[in-house]
Amino acid sequence: MIKIGDYNKLTMIRKSDLGYMLSDGQEEVLMHYKQAKSDINVGDIVNVFIYSDKNKRATATQEEVFATINDAGFVRVVEVLSGVGVFINNNTPKDILISKDYLPYD
Numbered sequence: 001m002i003k004i005g006d007y008n009k010l011t012m013i014r015k016s017d018l019g020y021m022l023s024d025g026q027e028e029v030l031m032h033y034k035q036a037k038s039d040i041n042v043g044d045i046v047n048v049f050i051y052s053d054k055n056k057r058a059t060a061t062q063e064e065v066f067a068t069i070n071d072a073g074f075v076r077v078v079e080v081l082s083g084v085g086v087f088i089n090n091n092t093p094k095d096i097l098i099s100k101d102y103l104p105y106d
Contacts, residue, residue: 002027004050004058005069012040022048022060031060035093051092065091 002008002024010022010029019032020040031048040046048060049068067073067090078095079087085103087095 002029002050002058003069004052007047007049007068008060009045009047010060012042012044012046014042022046027058029058029060031062032093035059035061035063037062049092051090051096054094061092063091 002010008024010024012020013023013028014021016030019030019034020036022029022031029048029050031046036046046062048062049065050058050060053059065073066075075088075090077086078089081087081097083100085097085099085101087097090096
């Protein structure tokens with residue numbers, strides 16, 4: 001099972017027009033070519049961070065992130081949306097929205 005918000009070891013199963021298709025044997029996830037640190041071949045096992053894109057699809061990056069679902073870290077707040085939450089930079093291509101429901105009141 002692919003874990004969003006954490007690192008996963010996945011196998012590259014094929015290339016598409018947009019990037020590499022990675023799999024854990026049950027699910028598939030796309031890693032755009034720009035998110036790979038080097039060329040990957042079919043059958044290669046890669047360690048990638050999985051996050052949700054703006055369309056709520058799981059996507060992968062080989063970039064090292066500042067925090068995962070299991071490991072706390074320091075991130076930079078890039079925008080505050082009153083009543084909604086904050087956008088943070090976790091070293092993924094898109095900033096991540098943290099809902100106000102998960103933030104302290106103050």
